[in-house]
Amino acid sequence: MGRTLIPFRALWRDAGTLQFGTDPDHAIVLTGLPAGTADVLALLDGAHSDEAVRAAGAEAGLSADEVDSLLAALERCSAVTDRDPANDLPGNLPVSARRQLRGELATLTQRHGAWAGVVLSRRIDRRVVLTGDHRFVVPLATVLAASGVRRLWIPASGRVRIGETMPSGLRAIDERQPRGTAIAEVVLAAAPDADLRPFPNSLVPDLTVVAGPVGAPAPDLPTPARKARARLELGVRDGLAVVGPLTVPGRTACPTCVELARTDRDPDWPALAAQLGGAPTDPCSVANTLAAVALAGAQILEHLDGGRPAVRSASLELAASGAIVRRRQWDPHPACPCTSPSAA
Known part of the structure; x- marks a missing residue:
């Protein structure tokens, strides 16, 4: 196993100056690089040992010390890792899924370095319930499934209405089809190895998404959805799409806290x-x-x-233009049972 370059775009400013990335806050610039550096960088793909890299450097006219100095400089600026993050993915993950998730792994590597595979592996193991308005729920399920969240449950009944259809969601050709069947077809088209089986009552999901009218009374959720470790609200109010709040029992405001705060403002x-x-x-x-x-x-x-997402104990409101127009913070309410010592 050899070293792997973090997947930032490599750009040559001149023959001896190399820049990784283009974002002003995160870009890295290495100067004074010898000729032949590009040949060494080409072998930093996880498949070549340091010995092989030094040999390639020698063929390109670099001494072993120059190669080691280059590797040390890359390590100091966190531009290289000595392990392949893909090796931390589940062993039973299908080859097709590994190929599909390359982009996710590369993006996570930019943030987490060598631990990107561990982060993605945990994501693959997460369990999420999506309930409510299927115009939101189905496209969101395809996003999550294609991003690696492969264990999803989308409770559904009845038949598809044309008003529910939209890009990445239920399709116009699904009108009048059984909703559960249509949802499964759409999500599995995005992630063929996704597991959409209902969760048993004994399972505690990592997250429940509740999509519906903003401020409506809590819906009657299936048992696993009620037991989830966290909950995200998603809906619309007077043309504004509202994402959040995301609530975590015992750590943030809860849905009851939010309703009590609304009542404080308007009896x-x-x-x-x-x-x-x-x-x-x-x-x-x-x-x-x-x-x-x-x-x-x-x-x-x-x-x-x-x-720590921006919607943790907060909600973001999006105007019709897609611009975020407001962020509302929701704090634990002193009158809510969730803030009492017995609830801790």
């Missing part, structure tokens, strides 16, 4: 919210729906990968 809120129950989601353009799906997908992956 009549409970009466208004009750009228939202069972109502269809407010209209939202295809472009804004897809923007919300992309944002929600990125936030979910950040959470599942162990990061």
Whole structure:
């Protein structure tokens, strides 16, 4: 096993100056590089030992000390890793899935270096339930599945309505088809090895997504969905797509905290919210729906990968243009049972 370059674009400023990446905040520049450096870099693919790299350097006119100095410089700026992240992926992951996830692994390598494979492996093992408005849910499921979240459950009944169809989601040709069958076809087309079987009641999912009218009373969720370690709200309010909040029991505000905060601002809120129950989601353009799906997908992956997403205990509102117009912070409410000592 040899060293592997982190997959940033390599650009030569001149014959002896090499830049990795183009972002001003993260780009790396190495100067004073000898001729023949490009031949050495070409072998930093994880398949060549240091001895093989030194031999290639010698053929290109570099001494062993010059090659070692180059490798040391790459290590100091975290441009190279001494392990192949792909080796940390599950051994039973199909070859087709490995090929499909190369882009995800490369992106994670830019952030996590040698540990990218561990992060992606954990993502593959996550379990997510997606419930509610299928105009949001199905495209979001395809994003998650294609990004490596292969264990998804999308409870569904009835038949597809034409109003539910959209790009990356249910298709116009699915109209009047059994919704569960149509959803499975769409998601499996994005990730053929995804597992869409219902979760047993004993399973505790990593996340439940609840898509529906913003502020509506909590829907009657299946048992596993209610037990999830975290929950993300996703919906529309007066044309604004709203992503969040993402709540984690015992660590953030909970859905009840959010409703109590809304009632503090408007004492009549409970009466208004009750009228939202069972109502269809407010209209939202295809472009804004897809923007919300992309944002929600990125936030979910950040959470599942162990990061701290912007929607943790907060919600982001997107205008019809796709621009984020507001971020609302939701804090634990002092009157909520989740903040009592007995709930800790």
